Amino acid sequence: MSERFGNYQAEIYLQGYGGTTPAFSTDLTRIEESAAAVLDPRAYGYVAGSAGSGSTAAANRAAFDRWRLVPRMLAGATERDLTTTVLGTTMPAPVLLAPVGAQSIVHDGAEAATARAAASTGLPMVLSTASSTSIEDVAAASGGGPLWFQLYWPSDSEVCLSLLARAEAAGYSVLVVTLDNWSLGWRPSDLDNGYLPFLNGAGTAVPFTDPVFLGGLDASPEEEPAMAVLRWISMITGTDRTWADLAFLRKHWEGPIVLKGIQHVDDARHAVAAGMDGIVVSNHGGRQVDGAVGALDVLPEIAAAVGDRIEVLFDSGVRTGADVIKALALGARAVLVGRPYVYGLAHAGEDGVRQVLRGLLADLDLTLGLSGNTTPGALTASVLRRS
Numbered sequence: 229m230s231e232r233f234g235n236y237q238a239e240i241y242l243q244g245y246g247g248t249t250p251a252f253s254t255d256l257t258r259i260e261e262s263a264a265a266v267l268d269p270r271a272y273g274y275v276a277g278s279a280g281s282g283s284t285a286a287a288n289r290a291a292f293d294r295w296r297l298v299p300r301m302l303a304g305a306t307e308r309d310l311t312t313t314v315l316g317t318t319m320p321a322p323v324l325l326a327p328v329g330a331q332s333i334v335h336d337g338a339e340a341a342t343a344r345a346a347a348s349t350g351l352p353m354v355l356s357t358a359s360s361t362s363i364e365d366v367a368a369a370s371g372g373g374p375l376w377f378q379l380y381w382p383s384d385s386e387v388c389l390s391l392l393a394r395a396e397a398a399g400y401s402v403l404v405v406t407l408d409n410w411s412l413g414w415r416p417s418d419l420d421n422g423y424l425p426f427l428n429g430a431g432t433a434v435p436f437t438d439p440v441f442l443g444g445l446d447a448s449p450e451e452e453p454a455m456a457v458l459r460w461i462s463m464i465t466g467t468d469r470t471w472a473d474l475a476f477l478r479k480h481w482e483g484p485i486v487l488k489g490i491q492h493v494d495d496a497r498h499a500v501a502a503g504m505d506g507i508v509v510s511n512h513g514g515r516q517v518d519g520a521v522g523a524l525d526v527l528p529e530i531a532a533a534v535g536d537r538i539e540v541l542f543d544s545g546v547r548t549g550a551d552v553i554k555a556l557a558l559g560a561r562a563v564l565v566g567r568p569y570v571y572g573l574a575h576a577g578e579d580g581v582r583q584v585l586r587g588l589l590a591d592l593d594l595t596l597g598l599s600g601n602t603t604p605g606a607l608t609a610s611v612l613r614r615s
């Protein structure tokens with residue numbers, strides 16, 4: 229058993245032996261159910277919800293189910309090493325925390341609690357532009373843990389440059405540019421509830437903490453709060469960009485740049501041509517385009533086309549150790565996890581996020597070993613069978 233992650237399994241058994249069961253299921257496909265019980269129904273609808281009929285979120289899970297592991301025996305897998313190198317940096321496992329905005333709607337600790345939990349596991353946290361906690365405060369909470377910054381690309385370049393400069397100064401190492409959410413998708417749970425994360429009965433909270441953005445806001449008190457929030461969001465998420473515009477980001481960001489939301493092999497090729505360092509194959513957890521292809525379904529062709537020239541990461545629907553193995557075997561270097569850790573945050577703040585992450589890593593470590601594999605880097609499609 230791997231000392232590092234196997235201990236966590238023993239800890240959970242010991243807790244049970246002492247009469248304490250975990251606050252939420254170690255099955256991350258089910259943690260949503262108990263999160264529904266602890267969250268405000270509208271906040272829950274926002275986090276759990278997805279676009280349209282929910283068919284893309286369902287397709288994400290169905291895509292994982294179509295691939296099965298074929299375990300090997302007596303394969304010398306009693307010792308594993310999950311260490312992975314992404315964009316030249318070593319991390320303890322091939323897992324990152326996906327950027328999730330507005331975390332204060334699920335827990336007062338918000339992104340600072342998430343940052344502390346991430347730092348304690350050594351996994352990189354990707355901070356959202358739409359965070360409820362500032363870039364600097366999250367860096368302070370993280371205490372030197374690995375941090376990446378997710379950029380929503382503002383329509384105003386001064387605001388964009390301010391975000392980039394602050395992220396760089398605060399020590400964020402990688403820039404993740406999200407391309408698939410220049411407008412919020414059609415999300416019936418939020419539409420039915422009249423819910424936007426920054427809009428509440430009492431009025432509005434400006435969703436972005438950047439001082440240049442705040443300084444440029446025109447005061448228009450007559451504007452309907454919902455219209456104001458939508459306008460602010462669209463000012464930050466930007467519109468009307470082209471592949472050529474990426475040169476601006478390349479010029480103003482020294483470190484690696486990763487494009488998030490890639491689903492078509494030609495877009496992956498565009499990313500290479502634009503001099504990007506990586507992509508996240510992702511459909512935003514099914515929150516943007518209803519009826520879209522399951523993210524895992526497009527991963528193999530994209531990895532085959534560009535995987536030797538650019539780092540390929542993956543998210544959307546990852547819930548178990550086996551899911552991580554499948555994504556890696558199909559060409560991803562590492563995966564990002566979204567909703568599960570947000571539910572951990574909702575349940576128990578920093579500790580809840582840590583429980584989710586440690587559980588996922590322990591599951592990954594055990595499933596890797598029990599299926600006869602020892603390192604994430606050695607996984608290929610030969611460990612899988614399509615069914």
Ligand SMILES: Cc1cc2nc3c(=O)[nH]c(=O)nc-3n(C[C@H](O)[C@H](O)[C@H](O)COP(=O)(O)O)c2cc1C
Nearest residue numbers: 275326327328329356406512513544545565566567
């Ligand atoms: C509540 C919520 C807020 C999100 N906010 C952002 C965001 O601010 N920026 C971003 O790039 N992606 C955002 N995402 C998408 C995640 O980064 C990620 O792509 C998605 O959650 C992965 O799917 P999963 O939840 O099935 O793991 C958000 C997702 C959720 C659930």
Ligand SMILES: O=C(O)C(=O)c1ccccc1
Nearest residue numbers: 329330358409461512515
């Ligand atoms: O809800 C989302 O998926 C998201 O990416 C977002 C966009 C703007 C503000 C907060 C979150």
